[in-house]
Amino acid sequence: MLGDEFTSRLAAARRGDEVGFSALWRDLQPPLLRYLGVAAGAAAEDLASETWARVAKDLARFDGDEAGFRAWVFTIARHRLLDWRRREARARTAPRPNEQLSHLGAADDPAADALERVSTDGALALIAQLPAEQAEVVMLRAVAGLDVARVAKIVGKRPGAVRVLAHRGLRRLAELLAVDTPHDDPSPGVVTP
Amino acid sequence: MHRPFAARRDVLTLDEGTAARLLAGQLDPSDAPPGYGEVAGVLAAASAPPRPHELAAEEGALETFRAAASTRPVRRRRRAGPLVAVLTAAVLVLGGGAAATATGALPGPAQGVAHDALGAVGVSVPSAPQATRRTPVAHPPTIRTAPRHVAPHPASHRPTVRASTPAPTAPRPKPTRGGPNRTSLVVALCRAYDAGRLRSGAGRASRGYEVLAGLAGGEANIPGYCRSVLG
Numbered sequence: 133m134l135g136d137e138f139t140s141r142l143a144a145a146r147r148g149d150e151v152g153f154s155a156l157w158r159d160l161q162p163p164l165l166r167y168l169g170v171a172a173g174a175a176a177e178d179l180a181s182e183t184w185a186r187v188a189k190d191l192a193r194f195d196g197d198e199a200g201f202r203a204w205v206f207t208i209a210r211h212r213l214l215d216w217r218r219r220e221a222r223a224r225t226a227p228r229p230n231e232q233l234s235h236l237g238a239a240d241d242p243a244a245d246a247l248e249r250v251s252t253d254g255a256l257a258l259i260a261q262l263p264a265e266q267a268e269v270v271m272l273r274a275v276a277g278l279d280v281a282r283v284a285k286i287v288g289k290r291p292g293a294v295r296v297l298a299h300r301g302l303r304r305l306a307e308l309l310a311v312d313t314p315h316d317d318p319s320p321g322v323v324t325p
Numbered sequence: 326m327h328r329p330f331a332a333r334r335d336v337l338t339l340d341e342g343t344a345a346r347l348l349a350g351q352l353d354p355s356d357a358p359p360g361y362g363e364v365a366g367v368l369a370a371a372s373a374p375p376r377p378h379e380l381a382a383e384e385g386a387l388e389t390f391r392a393a394a395s396t397r398p399v400r401r402r403r404r405a406g407p408l409v410a411v412l413t414a415a416v417l418v419l420g421g422g423a424a425a426t427a428t429g430a431l432p433g434p435a436q437g438v439a440h441d442a443l444g445a446v447g448v449s450v451p452s453a454p455q456a457t458r459r460t461p462v463a464h465p466p467t468i469r470t471a472p473r474h475v476a477p478h479p480a481s482h483r484p485t486v487r488a489s490t491p492a493p494t495a496p497r498p499k500p501t502r503g504g505p506n507r508t509s510l511v512v513a514l515c516r517a518y519d520a521g522r523l524r525s526g527a528g529r530a531s532r533g534y535e536v537l538a539g540l541a542g543g544e545a546n547i548p549g550y551c552r553s554v555l556g
Contacts, residue, residue, distance in 0.1 A: 148394040162375035188393035255370035273348040
């Protein structure tokens, strides 16, 4: 978040000033990559570039505060994501997103597991194991920092549905982590990933 | 220690307030409900500060931005464009690292420099006689220029060898020597000057040298000017 600087950076970017645009970009590119990475794996970088191309083109048309700008950028990103999914579905060769990140996940070594879990890549790999809708809501809420109302608009659901998805995603993370914990024996009744 | 599945599920129920705080990163793992301490850690790791590889695509993004900005119909921008091309070309003559540093910084922040340089140099040449070695009309063939657009007034596009004041209708007043520009372009020009690349031959005849002379308020002032720029 840029906070007080946001307004002046946006104004500068709209005037064509690179310094302004760079500030906006540096603030949003990491969360954008992470969101797209969970959803689309290795395609994240290309999708992020497409997103920024559209942002740059339509910058003059944006009006709003910093949260609004974030929401707008992620909305554009989600459209690119949906286009990508349609292309991939037609091609029918792409692995499911959580498989694309599985190489970042835990190995069989418990110590490595623990370390992976606290790393950013490990955390993202874990989130990527959630059902796609839950993963998306968790990423938009926790990593993109968007509130329920904005997330609801982006994913096209009611706020209540967004809350339910977030709760389910958090619960599923807790279950995944409980299963992975070395001293817990996975019992037949526990949900496996 | 096993727990029946049903009991585990009940224990994992979250109220909305706790969920919201978890998602906002406002819940300390030690304050989290049982089972959620690690979730707080995972969310915190997922929102951790950027790693270098996540910012690696910046130059590409800036190029995209420049391309988008240049297609926008803003009059001021179009006028600056060709001059920026001139300066880019001038710096490229200097070669090597100087060019890389300078061209990377050009359009945005250096617009101010470009306008100041225009005001200081325009199409007229500073008073020192050696700077007029080139013919009035010709520019060094390796440099792509658009003098017609660079001139503030169509009437004064005559590239003169007048050893006098800058173009009278410069968009900005000529900068005083008291305030050296520290943009990458000027730094690169000064470094090239100090390295001797601008003092003779193609370098001396280049547009970059002319710009530097203009900014310094005359060739003789370049050493002092660059001392203050390079610090």
